[in-house]
Amino acid sequence: MTLQQFLLILRARWFVALLTLLVTVLVTVGVSMVIPKQYTANAAMVLDVRSPDPVTGQMLPGMIAPGYMATQIDIITSDRVAQRVVKLLRMEESAVIRQQWQDETEGKGQLLLWLSALLQKNLEVKPSRESNVINISYTGPDPDFAAAVANAFAQSYLDVNLDLKLAPARQYASFFDEQSKAARERLDQALAALSSYQQANGLVSADERLDYETAKLNETSSQLTQIQAQTTDSQSKRQNAKADTVAEVMQSPLINGLKADIARLEAKLQEGNVILGKNHPQTLRTESELESLRSQLAAETRKITSSIDTTYQVSRQREEQLKKALATQKARVLELNKQRDELRVLRNDIDIAQRAFETISQRAAQTNIESQNSQTNIAVLNAAAAPIEPSRPRILLNVLVSIFLGTLLGVGLALMLELANRKVRSADDLSESLDLPVLGSIASAGRSLKRSGGNNKNPSSGPAALSGARA
Numbered sequence: 378m379t380l381q382q383f384l385l386i387l388r389a390r391w392f393v394a395l396l397t398l399l400v401t402v403l404v405t406v407g408v409s410m411v412i413p414k415q416y417t418a419n420a421a422m423v424l425d426v427r428s429p430d431p432v433t434g435q436m437l438p439g440m441i442a443p444g445y446m447a448t449q450i451d452i453i454t455s456d457r458v459a460q461r462v463v464k465l466l467r468m469e470e471s472a473v474i475r476q477q478w479q480d481e482t483e484g485k486g487q488l489l490l491w492l493s494a495l496l497q498k499n500l501e502v503k504p505s506r507e508s509n510v511i512n513i514s515y516t517g518p519d520p521d522f523a524a525a526v527a528n529a530f531a532q533s534y535l536d537v538n539l540d541l542k543l544a545p546a547r548q549y550a551s552f553f554d555e556q557s558k559a560a561r562e563r564l565d566q567a568l569a570a571l572s573s574y575q576q577a578n579g580l581v582s583a584d585e586r587l588d589y590e591t592a593k594l595n596e597t598s599s600q601l602t603q604i605q606a607q608t609t610d611s612q613s614k615r616q617n618a619k620a621d622t623v624a625e626v627m628q629s630p631l632i633n634g635l636k637a638d639i640a641r642l643e644a645k646l647q648e649g650n651v652i653l654g655k656n657h658p659q660t661l662r663t664e665s666e667l668e669s670l671r672s673q674l675a676a677e678t679r680k681i682t683s684s685i686d687t688t689y690q691v692s693r694q695r696e697e698q699l700k701k702a703l704a705t706q707k708a709r710v711l712e713l714n715k716q717r718d719e720l721r722v723l724r725n726d727i728d729i730a731q732r733a734f735e736t737i738s739q740r741a742a743q744t745n746i747e748s749q750n751s752q753t754n755i756a757v758l759n760a761a762a763a764p765i766e767p768s769r770p771r772i773l774l775n776v777l778v779s780i781f782l783g784t785l786l787g788v789g790l791a792l793m794l795e796l797a798n799r800k801v802r803s804a805d806d807l808s809e810s811l812d813l814p815v816l817g818s819i820a821s822a823g824r825s826l827k828r829s830g831g832n833n834k835n836p837s838s839g840p841a842a843l844s845g846a847r848a
Contacts, residue, residue, distance in 0.1 A: 386795045393794060394787030401783030402776060409770040417516045417768035418524035420531040420761035424449060424509040425754040446504050449511060449755075452541070453502045453534045459493035461533035466525060468492050496526060510758060520763040527761035539753050546744055553741035560737045564730040571723040578716055594706040601699040608692035635674040642667040 387394065424446070452458060468474055469488055478488050501514040513530050517523040642663055649660040 386791060387788065390791040390794060394784075394791045397787035397790050398780065398783035401786055402779045405775050405779035406772065409772045409775045412770055413518050414767035415516050415518060415769035416520035416523045416764045417514050418520065418527040418761040418764055419759070420513045420527040421758040422511045422513065422531055422534065423756055423758040424511065425756070446509070446511070449538075450502050450504060452537060453511070453513060453530065454497060454500060455537075456490070456493055456497075458530065458533045458537050459496050459500075460489055461537060462496060462526065462529040463489055463492045465529045465533055496530075500526075500530065513761075515761075516768060520765070524761040524763040531757050531760070535753060535755055535757070538755055542753065550741065550744040553737060553744050557734070557737045557741045560730065560734040564727065564734045567723065567727040567730045571720070571727060574719065574723060591710055594703070594710050597699060597703045597706050601696065601703055604692055604696045604699055608689060608696050631677055635670055635677065639667060639670045639674065642670060 463469060469492070474492065475488060478484075478491050482491060496515075499516045501516070503512050503514070504510070505512065513527055513534075515523050515527040515530065517526065646660065646663045646667060649657060649663055653660050
């Protein structure tokens with residue numbers, strides 16, 4: 378179909394197309410005037426994704442993720458928020474709403490779910506382009522109710538968002554509280570174990586006692602070394618064959634004096650033997666004195682050698698005592714070392730339990746504060762107000778749309794009628810229908826009469842022209 382054919386069809390059936398357009402526009406206007414008016418209330422929410430967490434001071438990376446705004450929109454349109462709106466507006470308490478639910482569902486299901494589904498149907502949530510603002514729109518027949526529902530969705534979104542934020546913190550707080558109690562019990566057990574061990578072994582300060590016992594061990598070892606040296610010296614003196622060579626004998630003033638007296642008397646005796654003779658009374662008295670001095674020297678020498686033997690025996694006994702004391706002291710020091718190691722282990726257990734308890738307590742305190750935090754990064758930018766003008770129906774828009782649709786419908790109807798009863802409107806139609814070439818065309822008689830009537834005013838020329846056109 379060519380454009381010329383299309384225009385010829387429209388010219389031939391213009392009345393049908395025009396009538397269709399008028400009917401469409403009139404029906405649209407009538408329906409727009411009859412249907413109830415709908416009012417749309419808008420509330421705006423702003424999301425601060427740049428501010429850090431008020432408790433931890435950390436920037437949450439999830440807030441600046443590409444899907445963060447989409448997630449918030451899904452939260453607003455969720456069943457949980459809608460159910461909270463129903464509870465916030467106390468719609469379940471309305472007898473009219475309950476009767477309407479009974480009539481439509483025959484009491485099946487839950488009223489809360491039915492109301493939340495109804496609210497979600499008229500809810501529209503859109504994010505602003507290139508901003509962190511979310512627009513919440515609700516459409517209803519009552520402007521005040523629409524504004525109340527929009528504000529209720531905004532408030533419910535704030536509450537649910539805060540609940541979603543605090544729910545993990547509350548779980549963590551409960552978990553860390555239990556862990557803190559367990560860590561406290563472990564710390565008390567470690568302290569009790571240390572106290573019981575100290576009481577069982579009579580320990581106050583293991584390090585000081587160990588230092589004292591170690592010093593005592595060193596002193597005993599030093600004494601044993603000295604006694605062993607004395608014993609060795611005494612033994613060597615006892616084994617010496619000549620008592621005169623013993624140092625104690627040689628260094629004794631009494632023995633040295635006796636030896637000097639003996640030497641003097643021996644010289645005097647030799648002189649008396651030469652001068653007075655061996656049987657002279659003075660010589661005999663000198664010999665008697667000399668024997669007495671020698672006996673005294675021998676006695677003193679025996680005393681010294683006897684004292685050396687006594688010293689040796691005493692040294693041996695003292696050495697045995699010191700060896701036993703040293704062994705006992707070593708065992709005590711080893712036992713103290715063992716006790717100190719055990720105390721160190723117990724103290725390490727206490728330190729570990731203390732650090733664990735402090736770490737868990739700190740985390741528990743932080744999570745407890747987080748679970749009680751009522752701060753959120755969402756705020757109401759614009760609260761919804763009752764709209765003055767209805768949002769639907771839009772009569773002007775509907776009329777414009779009806780004109781467009783009516784025009785399309787009228788043209789389509791005209792084409793359908795033409796196709797149902799096809800007529801020859803032009804030479805092209807005749808050529809297409811007969812499949813024969815067009816040799817020429819003759820204008821219509823009406824058009825020829827109009828042309829002849831306009832050029833020739835003689836009435837007699839009319840039949841001649843008409844006959845010529847037919848010929």
